[in-house]
Amino acid sequence: MSKMSWLGGMVTGSLLTAAGLALAGQMGQGPLNPNRLFSETLAQISQYYVDPVDEDRLADTALKGLVSSLDDYSKYLEGDDIRELQEMADGHYSGLGLEVDFDAQKHLIVTSPIKDSPAAKAGIKAGDRVLAINGQDVEGKSLKALAHELRGAPQDKVKLLVSRNSHQLRFAIAPADVQVDSxxxxxxxxxxxxxxxxxxxxxxxxxxxxxxxxxxxxxxxxxxxxxxxxxxxxxxxxxxxxxxxxxxxxxxxxxxxxxxxxxxxxxxxxxxxxxxxxxxxxxxxxxxxxxxxxxxxxxxxxxxxxxxxxxxxxxxxxxxxxxxxxxxxxxxxxxxxxxxxxxxxxxxxxxxxxxxxxxxxxxxxxxxxxxxxxxxxxxxxxxxxxxxxxxxxxxxxxxxxx
Incomplete structure (x- = not known):
């Protein structure tokens, strides 16, 4: 009989028993050390998880869960998140200048082009339905991800396919600094x-x-x-x-x-x-x-x-x-x-x-x-x-x- 067996997706047998004995030997030996436990967990995943993992990404994901568990407003932020937060506070950012949202049918709709923004100057109008961004269908993507795509790099043009009054229109708009009045x-x-x-x-x-x-x-x-x-x-x-x-x-x-x-x-x-x-x-x-x-x-x-x-x-x-x-x-x-x-x-x-x-x-x-x-x-x-x-x-x- 094999020393390892499968039961409902769980490995049982001598390997698990050895790990269990080691864990049992450590239990009750003192207060929990969160820093050590976190480091050990990352090390064990890095060594034994079936596929290679990016330890930095794994740590970021774990810390996001840790901080978000505090309340609905606490967040662990990375580069783009920090910049977006600062841009919101400052009232300006580099992008097309579009306010968008999902309608009841989950279509991406332009609620308003910001005055004097690249999008407004290009002719985008409130009520336009965005079908694709840079040739990629918008369906199934989050609003945050789509908003990020609508910003683009300052030197590149963002290509939009929109639907207006049953007609499809194409736009190629270069991002620029957009001032958002509060x-x-x-x-x-x-x-x-x-x-x-x-x-x-x-x-x-x-x-x-x-x-x-x-x-x-x-x-x-x-x-x-x-x-x-x-x-x-x-x-x-x-x-x-x-x-x-x-x-x-x-x-x-x-x-x-x-x-x-x-x-x-x-x-x-x-x-x-x-x-x-x-x-x-x-x-x-x-x-x-x-x-x-x-x-x-x-x-x-x-x-x-x-x-x-x-x-x-x-x-x-x-x-x-x-x-x-x-x-x-x-x-x-x-x-x-x-x-x-x-x-x-x-x-x-x-x-x-x-x-x-x-x-x-x-x-x-x-x-x-x-x-x-x-x-x-x-x-x-x-x-x-x-x-x-x-x-x-x-x-x-x-x-x-x-």
Whole structure:
């Protein structure tokens, strides 16, 4: 009889018995040494696994699993991941300048070409369906992988096959530096400004300030629906534009630097400007910091639905040669009232749908408060179907916040 036998895919027999005896001899001999255990595991896999393995890749994979097990926001990052994170914070990157997503049928759809980007100049339009990138079908690939392919090297052209109105079109577009603005604003009428913050990056406070100074409105609707967050200090600085005193946010963690209270400075330019904040279920993190600061300090009302509820702060910690890093949760934050919104979110002062309960009411409001031509023809969305925007307009008028 063979000294080794197979049972349900498991090797049994003298080899396993020897390994088992060796392991049994080591058990209970002292506390676990994680560093030694990790090194031994890599060494054993490298020596005995049926196929050769790349030890660096194996270690990276193991560390990704280790860090991601902490929470949903902690990550072990490698070169491209670190650069993408920095590009998001800076607001610019080298690429085509396309915002893409999967539709309900898992087709890759262009949601928007970024203004003045290579893609926009080449004629790519919102709604175009991307069929292939550089001759390779997009089907079955992840959104992250496809987004990476749409960036390309600066010296090479990215070839796209797209479908538009049942016609196939081909494009060859050279990547270039793309500036992504985090703030979009339009005057709704002669005294109200709609100001959308799509994410928080280092330039956001300046963008907000410039938009308001340029429009000189009598009231502002700060729209953060769908805003996933971004750079923590940017949210603090935007809040400080509208607050002359009081706590903006406090953070609490194990490291000494993670325990801080951020206070508003006096003399800010917009500290008396009437505000209304719009939130939805996808408003998270830095967006919730700004909303919580304005709400708890009595500076603005919040209109919409319960926000996402991400009440933690992540720090980027470089590792080794700088080609790897940890993005780990180092603190939890509290709103000025001392409340943690982790898993709870910001509760709106005014629930969506309570101001204008039916289409007839919205129709009457639209006829009474016509939008400016610029707002009516904007590319960003269809104002006529944006019920929450009309509720915001109605609230500002009824409360004399023009």
């Amino acid at each position: 703030v979009t604003s339009y005057p709704l009428d002669h005294h109200r400004l709609w100001l959308r913050i799509s994410q928080f990056q280092y330039s956001t406070p300046l963008e907000v300030s410039q938009a308001i100074k340029s429009a000189r409105p009598q009231s502002v609707i700060i729209d953060m629906r769908g805003n996933p967050g971004g750079v923590f200090p940017a949210a603090v600085d935007v809040a400080d534009l509208f607050l002359s005193k009081g706590t903006i946010v406090s953070t609490h963690g194990r490291a000494s630097y993670a325990n801080q209270s951020f206070e508003a400075k006096p003399g800010d330019p917009f500290e008396t400007l009437p505000l209304l904040v719009l939130l939805d279920k996808d408003s998270a993190s830095a967006a919730e910091i700004l909303a919580g600061a304005l709400k708890d300090n009595g500076r603005a009302k919040v209109l919409g639905v319960q926000s996402f509820g991400k009440g933690s702060v992540q720090s980027l910690i470089p590792l080794g040669d700088g080609e790897r890093a940890l993005k780990i949760t180092t603190a939890k934050y509290l709103t000025p009232s001392g409340v943690s919104i982790q898993g709870k979110g910001i509760t709106p002062d005014i629930k969506a749908g309570t101001i204008l309960a039916d289409a007839k009411a919205r129709s009457l409001l639209k006829s009474h408060y016509p939008l400016t031509r610029k707002a009516e023809t904007m590319v960003e969305g269809n104002w006529a179907d944006d019920a929450l925007l009309w509720e915001a307009t109605s609230y500002l008028d009824n409360n004399h916040l023009k």
